[in-house]
Amino acid sequence: MRQSRRLWAADLRTGTELTTATITDVAREAGVSIKTVSRVLNREPNVREETREAVLAASRALNYRPNLSARSLAGSRSFLIGLFFDNPSPAYVSDVQRGAVSRCRESGYHLTIEPVAADAVDLEGVVEQAVSTLRLDGVILTPPICDDPRVLSVLESVGASYVRIAPDREKGRAAWVGMDDRAAAQAMTDHLLDLGHVDIGFVKGHPDHGASRLRQEGFLQALAERGIAPRDDRIVQGWFSFRSGFEAGERLLAGADRPTAIFASNDDMALGVMASATRRRIAVPEDLSVAGFDDTPAARTVWPQLTTIGQPILEMAAVAADLLITGEARDFPAGHPPGRVFDFCLTVRDSTTRPSR
Amino acid sequence: MRQSRRLWAADLRTGTELTTATITDVAREAGVSIKTVSRVLNREPNVREETREAVLAASRALNYRPNLSARSLAGSRSFLIGLFFDNPSPAYVSDVQRGAVSRCRESGYHLTIEPVAADAVDLEGVVEQAVSTLRLDGVILTPPICDDPRVLSVLESVGASYVRIAPDREKGRAAWVGMDDRAAAQAMTDHLLDLGHVDIGFVKGHPDHGASRLRQEGFLQALAERGIAPRDDRIVQGWFSFRSGFEAGERLLAGADRPTAIFASNDDMALGVMASATRRRIAVPEDLSVAGFDDTPAARTVWPQLTTIGQPILEMAAVAADLLITGEARDFPAGHPPGRVFDFCLTVRDSTTRPSR
DNA sequence: CCGGAAGTTGACAGCGTTGTCACCGCCGCC
DNA sequence: GGCGGCGGTGACAACGCTGTCAACTTCCGG
Numbered sequence: 001m002r003q004s005r006r007l008w009a010a011d012l013r014t015g016t017e018l019t020t021a022t023i024t025d026v027a028r029e030a031g032v033s034i035k036t037v038s039r040v041l042n043r044e045p046n047v048r049e050e051t052r053e054a055v056l057a058a059s060r061a062l063n064y065r066p067n068l069s070a071r072s073l074a075g076s077r078s079f080l081i082g083l084f085f086d087n088p089s090p091a092y093v094s095d096v097q098r099g100a101v102s103r104c105r106e107s108g109y110h111l112t113i114e115p116v117a118a119d120a121v122d123l124e125g126v127v128e129q130a131v132s133t134l135r136l137d138g139v140i141l142t143p144p145i146c147d148d149p150r151v152l153s154v155l156e157s158v159g160a161s162y163v164r165i166a167p168d169r170e171k172g173r174a175a176w177v178g179m180d181d182r183a184a185a186q187a188m189t190d191h192l193l194d195l196g197h198v199d200i201g202f203v204k205g206h207p208d209h210g211a212s213r214l215r216q217e218g219f220l221q222a223l224a225e226r227g228i229a230p231r232d233d234r235i236v237q238g239w240f241s242f243r244s245g246f247e248a249g250e251r252l253l254a255g256a257d258r259p260t261a262i263f264a265s266n267d268d269m270a271l272g273v274m275a276s277a278t279r280r281r282i283a284v285p286e287d288l289s290v291a292g293f294d295d296t297p298a299a300r301t302v303w304p305q306l307t308t309i310g311q312p313i314l315e316m317a318a319v320a321a322d323l324l325i326t327g328e329a330r331d332f333p334a335g336h337p338p339g340r341v342f343d344f345c346l347t348v349r350d351s352t353t354r355p356s357r
Numbered sequence: 358m359r360q361s362r363r364l365w366a367a368d369l370r371t372g373t374e375l376t377t378a379t380i381t382d383v384a385r386e387a388g389v390s391i392k393t394v395s396r397v398l399n400r401e402p403n404v405r406e407e408t409r410e411a412v413l414a415a416s417r418a419l420n421y422r423p424n425l426s427a428r429s430l431a432g433s434r435s436f437l438i439g440l441f442f443d444n445p446s447p448a449y450v451s452d453v454q455r456g457a458v459s460r461c462r463e464s465g466y467h468l469t470i471e472p473v474a475a476d477a478v479d480l481e482g483v484v485e486q487a488v489s490t491l492r493l494d495g496v497i498l499t500p501p502i503c504d505d506p507r508v509l510s511v512l513e514s515v516g517a518s519y520v521r522i523a524p525d526r527e528k529g530r531a532a533w534v535g536m537d538d539r540a541a542a543q544a545m546t547d548h549l550l551d552l553g554h555v556d557i558g559f560v561k562g563h564p565d566h567g568a569s570r571l572r573q574e575g576f577l578q579a580l581a582e583r584g585i586a587p588r589d590d591r592i593v594q595g596w597f598s599f600r601s602g603f604e605a606g607e608r609l610l611a612g613a614d615r616p617t618a619i620f621a622s623n624d625d626m627a628l629g630v631m632a633s634a635t636r637r638r639i640a641v642p643e644d645l646s647v648a649g650f651d652d653t654p655a656a657r658t659v660w661p662q663l664t665t666i667g668q669p670i671l672e673m674a675a676v677a678a679d680l681l682i683t684g685e686a687r688d689f690p691a692g693h694p695p696g697r698v699f700d701f702c703l704t705v706r707d708s709t710t711r712p713s714r
Numbered sequence: 715c716c717g718g719a720a721g722t723t724g725a726c727a728g729c730g731t732t733g734t735c736a737c738c739g740c741c742g743c744c
Numbered sequence: 745g746g747c748g749g750c751g752g753t754g755a756c757a758a759c760g761c762t763g764t765c766a767a768c769t770t771c772c773g774g
Contacts, residue, residue, distance in 0.1 A: 389723080389724085390723065390724045390725080391724090392723075392724055392725080392726095393722085393723060393724075396722095396723090402721090403720090403721055403722055403723085404721095404722070404723085405721085405722065405723090408722085408723085427729090429729090430728095430729045430730065430731085431728080431729055432729085
């Protein structure tokens with residue numbers, strides 16, 4: 001009745017000795033071979049119900065934990081999924097992580113993270129190193145690196161399957177999940193138009209992000225459908241940052257000829273616009289409606305609370321992990337990867353109302 | 358000249374065939390045994406310089422990547438560090454992740470994350486499962502779960518070494534890194550006193566967080582050292598949330614008898630106070646100075662920008678990872694674990710100024 | 715010039731699991 | 745009634761690396 005015994009350095013301190021059950025111990029306990037234990041644990045077919053239960057009982061009795069390293073070395077799966085991200089927004093990344101982990105946990109997978117700078121010189125090296133040494137079963141990519149051709153090439157050259165979240169280009173290249181930014185921006189603009197606004201300012205996003213273009217298109221389309229001609233001086237460039245939003249606000253709100261509403265391409269810039277309005281003693285929403293995009297926590301942490309567009313990020317990330325775990329992200333007809341568009345959520349809060357004039 | 362060849366499912370699509378070099382390939386290429394290659398790669402002593410270089414050259418030539426699973430299975434290290442966190446603040450967690458990963462990368466370690474809910478029924482199970490199956494070399498714990506006795510017990514019972522970030526209790530139990538919350542709160546209060554404020558409101562933090570108590574103590578001590586008696590009605594309970602800060606502001610700012618400055622125990626609550634002031638047309642900082650704590654991104658994303666206390670979170674997390682990687686977190690004299698206090702940073706921005714009356 | 719210590723290297727046995735293949739018995743079919 | 749097939753099981757060889765130990769070299773001091 002020998003069991004694998006291991007002595008940890010920490011035990012030398014406490015004097016406790018630990019036992020870590022291996023698959024061999026479980027097999028002995030259940031009176032079967034290790035291969036049969038393996039079959040049960042991997043839910044393989046062709047195991048008698050009676051045998052399965054005996055194994056499961058033995059496994060529970062010994063508090064058996066499979067050794068991922070051994071599984072990975074012997075088998076073809078590592079049970080590890082990598083999440084690569086630049087750091088656009090902590091709140092966004094946090095949601096992606098929680099969504100992905102929740103799906104991973106269901107299948108005994110774990111998530112490793114690799115924060116990287118999109119402009120890092122050795123981006124490819126970091127990616128390749130992580131994927132190769134960890135033998136990742138799959139990789140999840142967030143914007144903006146999900147559109148970095150170098151990263152995609154590296155992943156493909158080492159044969160890793162990956163899912164892109166909200167990619168902008170080459171959607172036929174690999175699996176992805178995303179949202180319809182154009183439709184969302186159009187919906188928000190419609191909301192402002194419905195309130196009675198006709199003179200609406202727009203703050204563009206960072207030109208490198210694909211979403212910026214789509215959001216602007218949605219804005220313009222909404223105007224077009226109501227027969228409103230966009231005024232060039234109502235559309236100003238921003239960079240997704242609070243400061244750029246503040247500056248855009250300063251520009252749009254200078255003078256008496258100002259819009260009655262401003263739609264910023266993300267929440268941080270919307271907050272910047274609100275700050276600019278506050279500075280100029282323009283009351284939000286009474287004298288100016290402000291709308292954002294993303295529904296970051298800050299949108300609720302500000303007064304008045306921001307009307308914005310929410311994305312089901314947790315769900316998107318969970319589906320991304322799912323595509324990897326099920327293998328759908330790997331096996332698909334060339335040029336036709338699985339992709340899924342999620343619904344956005346227009347959240348009307350206190351920063352938008354009918355125009356006062 | 359055979360090399361290990363592996364065919365990936367993805368290659369069936371592209372027709373490419375991949376070669377993954379193993380330590381055996383490197384050994385053959387360099388004309389030495391695999392053990393010698395292993396020695397070089399692990400920086401073990403007693404290898405001739407000439408041999409070392411030959412191995413390194415061969416390794417580079419074949420673009421060799423060690424297989425972590427194999428290393429972990431054969432050796433005693435998994436090169437994996439786990440980060441367990443509840444989700445108090447995405448910005449905080451994001452900094453912890455970046456700090457820890459930066460140190461990990463230096464030593465070929467990787468970080469796995471386990472977001473958990475502090476009140477999850479099976480918290481212990483999740484922790485135990487992750488540590489056991491992944492064979493984590495170490496674990497990093499953030500508040501509030503770094504103070505959860507169940508988690509600490511599980512980690513100790515499976516013999517995992519861990520480092521706590523900003524623990525509140527039982528600091529003699531395991532390695533930790535932290536900051537002096539009391540001194541920081543005192544410094545912030547001194548800043549307000551130095552500006553000339555004598556009537557300062559204080560918003561307490563969540564009673565379950567140890568930091569709340571320390572911050573209040575620092576506030577009171579600063580007053581005491583100037584001989585100022587604290588007024589009970591100037592100290593109100595908060596819960597670290599924006600809303601609770603807003604409500605605290607409403608309470609403190611009602612009526613003409615109001616403080617000239619308010620120090621909130623964290624940034625979210627300070628923002629709530631600012632929102633309340635804005636609603637009541639009390640100008641910040643002209644008519645009311647507001648100070649926060651934590652230096653979250655929102656502190657800069659608001660107008661006026663918030664005076665607050667910053668913590669070197671990246672550095673703290675990096676040191677936490679370092680303690681794990683070097684083994685200092687594991688081997689220490691009983692009752693005397695390594696611990697380190699980091700300097701805080703008082704960041705004066707626009708939300709505080711001299712009192713107008 | 716010799717004995718021993720220190721430096722340098724390799725053979726080999728695992729580490730805990732999965733993949734392959736063989737085996738045994740039972741069923742249904744001609 | 746023999747035979748092919750399949751459900752159920754186990755023996756055994758990997759997987760790629762590290763730990764152990766032994767062997768061989770080199771370098772000293774006496």
